[in-house]
Structures are given as C-alpha cells and as structure tokens.
Amino acid sequence: MSKPSNSVEREALMTSAGGFLIERHIADAMSAAHWHDHVELNFLVKGQMTYIFNGRQEQVEAGRLVLFWAAIPHRTIAVTPDAPLICIYLPLADFLSLPIERHVRQSIMQGRFSADTRPYPSDAMLLPQWVTDWQHGDAARRQLILDEVKLRIRRFVLDTPDDTRDLAPPRSTPAVSIAVQRAETLTDLIHARYSEPISLPMLAERAGIHPSTANKIFHSVLGISVNEYLTRYRLARAMQQLAETSSPILQIAYDCGFGSASRFYDIFKRRTGTTPRLFRSSLGRNGITNEGDAAPP
Known part of the structure; x- marks a missing residue:
C-alpha cells in the first residue's frame, strides 16, 4: 500500500477503502473540513495538533x-512540524457492535x-x-488487528470519564482566536436549532454577525460555508438516529430539519451513496442494544 502524501489523498484512499483502515x-493542516462515516482514532507519536471538531x-x-465520530465535520488547523500521526478508521457498523x-x-x-x-x-509500541x-499482513493478520483495535476501544471507553470534555477546556490559538470564537457561536446555534427551518441570515442575526461575515469566518476556520x-x-444527526433508534425515516427527516422526505432521501443518497433505509439495514440490529436495553422491533 503506497503512503498518501497529503490529507486529500488520505481521504480519497480511506473513502475508497470503505471499510477498516x-x-x-x-500530520498536516487541512485546507477544509472533511467528514466520513467512520469512528476515527488518532495517535500522535510526538508533537501537538489542534482540531476544529x-x-x-x-x-x-x-x-x-x-x-x-468522523461524520461530524472536522479539520486540523495547527500541527507541530514533522509530527507523525497514526490514524485508525473503524466502520460505524463495527463500532456499534x-x-x-x-x-x-x-x-x-x-x-x-x-x-x-x-x-x-x-x-507507542503496539500501534x-x-x-x-x-x-x-495477510487476511488473518488483518482480522487480528481489527479485533485488537476493538478491544483497545473498549478499554479506552472504560478508562475515559463521562466528563472528559469538561476537564480541560481547549485553549485558543491567538492567531485564530477571534474567528474561532465567532465560529463557535455559529456552530452552537446550529447544534441547538438544526431541527428548525433556519437560514444563514437568521443564524447571523442571532450571532450578531453580518451574513457575509459569518460565511467568511466559516471558510477561514472550517473551509466550508x-x-x-x-x-x-x-x-x-440523522445517521445517528438511523443507527440508534427505530423511529420512522420520515420522522427522522423532520426531526433533523430536512423539511421533507424527498429532500432527505436526495441529500442522503448524494452524500453517502446509499439510501437511509439501506444504511439502517446495513447496520443490522445486533449491535444496537446492550444487555438490559429494550430491543427495537
């Protein structure tokens, strides 16, 4: 397997692979946010790195x-020079199992x-x-690696306290702090109101920012509008509901702000290459519930 030379080539390689990788x-800074339907694990061998996630x-x-979960848009904005990074991409179905x-x-x-x-x-030795x-390695050794990664994730989850996100608030880098703070305001509004029929002018007004300024900030921080x-x-969020609940697809479309089933199906198919129904059925139900959970119908 040839080594990809930049983030664009790595994303293309990972996407084409489809499964575990x-x-x-x-590590390098990314020119724009990207996303893919894997649970991602990163291990920085040395140095430091800052994500916008x-x-x-x-x-x-x-x-x-x-x-x-890499389905959430993310981007690397600052990296120590010559910092080796190991990335593990676990398919969502494997994570849910x-x-x-x-x-x-x-x-x-x-x-x-x-x-x-x-x-x-x-x-530092195992990864x-x-x-x-x-x-x-051959197929048997690759399967062993996948099994070992799953075990490592289980240990990771057991050792990670529920309030990890609150233990050490991220520090702003001075060069990007103002733009990042404004981008955070906009994303907070999106996270709180994504199920509503919101628009860029409405979001910008609530954030106290001109719409064109809001888009300029987003492009500078995340690389997207x-x-x-x-x-x-x-x-x-729709993918989460498809994986985690048995709610009707039409209800999920409305709950996630798509406005209609046809719009939801169109966007989902164009962006994932499959339909919401096939996506849900591909995950099965064996990994959705744990002992003590009520199994969905």
Whole structure:
C-alpha cells in the first residue's frame, strides 16, 4: 500500500477503502473540513495538533489516543512540524457492535471528542506494529488487528470519564482566536436549532454577525460555508438516529430539519451513496442494544 502524501489523498484512499483502515503519515493542516462515516482514532507519536471538531478547538497531545465520530465535520488547523500521526478508521457498523454502554455510544455519536486521560506506554509500541502488519499482513493478520483495535476501544471507553470534555477546556490559538470564537457561536446555534427551518441570515442575526461575515469566518476556520456545515451536521444527526433508534425515516427527516422526505432521501443518497433505509439495514440490529436495553422491533 503506497503512503498518501497529503490529507486529500488520505481521504480519497480511506473513502475508497470503505471499510477498516489504519495508516501512518506526517500530520498536516487541512485546507477544509472533511467528514466520513467512520469512528476515527488518532495517535500522535510526538508533537501537538489542534482540531476544529464540531465547531470547537480540540487539542491532541502526543502519546494519548483520541476518538471521535468522523461524520461530524472536522479539520486540523495547527500541527507541530514533522509530527507523525497514526490514524485508525473503524466502520460505524463495527463500532456499534461493540459491547459498550449505550449512553457512551450515544455521546460519541452526538459529537463528543474523547481523549485518554493518561498515556498508555504500550500504545507507542503496539500501534506502529499495527500499521506494519496492516500494510504487509495477510487476511488473518488483518482480522487480528481489527479485533485488537476493538478491544483497545473498549478499554479506552472504560478508562475515559463521562466528563472528559469538561476537564480541560481547549485553549485558543491567538492567531485564530477571534474567528474561532465567532465560529463557535455559529456552530452552537446550529447544534441547538438544526431541527428548525433556519437560514444563514437568521443564524447571523442571532450571532450578531453580518451574513457575509459569518460565511467568511466559516471558510477561514472550517473551509466550508455555514449552509454546508448545517447540512453535514443534520446528516450526521440523522445517521445517528438511523443507527440508534427505530423511529420512522420520515420522522427522522423532520426531526433533523430536512423539511421533507424527498429532500432527505436526495441529500442522503448524494452524500453517502446509499439510501437511509439501506444504511439502517446495513447496520443490522445486533449491535444496537446492550444487555438490559429494550430491543427495537
């Protein structure tokens, strides 16, 4: 497997692969936000990295595994030079099949960015070995890597307190702090009102920003427009409901602000390559519930 040279090539490689993937590269700043339907794990070998995830700055420190649902738009905005980064892309269906507590799974799918509270020295040895074995191993060894990744995620979840996001508020980088703060205001409004028929002028008015300024800020921080972020966020929340609930698809379309079933189907098909119904059926139901949960019909 050739090593992708930049974030665009890596995204194309990961998307074309479709399933599980683990790779190592030198971390770089991304020109725009991107998204994909995997649960992503990052392990920075050395240095520091700053993400804009879910509209907020998140610091990634060397030696600490981080986990997030990559269907939420995200972008790297600051990276220590020559910082090696290991990325693991786990398909959503594999994540949903893990026997972890339902509220933890839901919090991740609702935009939680989780990080190990302390380094695990074994990660620094094990994860590079996974990369090598994945590149050169046969099918049996690759399956073993996938199984080991799932076990590592289960340990990660057990060791991560529910209030991790509140332990260390992200620090703003001075060069981007004003733009990031305004972008956070806009994303907070989107997260709170995505189910409503909102528009860019309405969001900008509530944030006290001119609509053109709002879009300029979004492009500078996330690389996409406010409306594009709103569409991607609505789609991510719809995917969560399709995976986590048995609600009718029409109800999900309205609950997530799409306005009509036809608009929802059109956007979902164009952006994911499948329909909401096929997406839901592809996940099955075996991983949706845990012992003690009521199984959906």
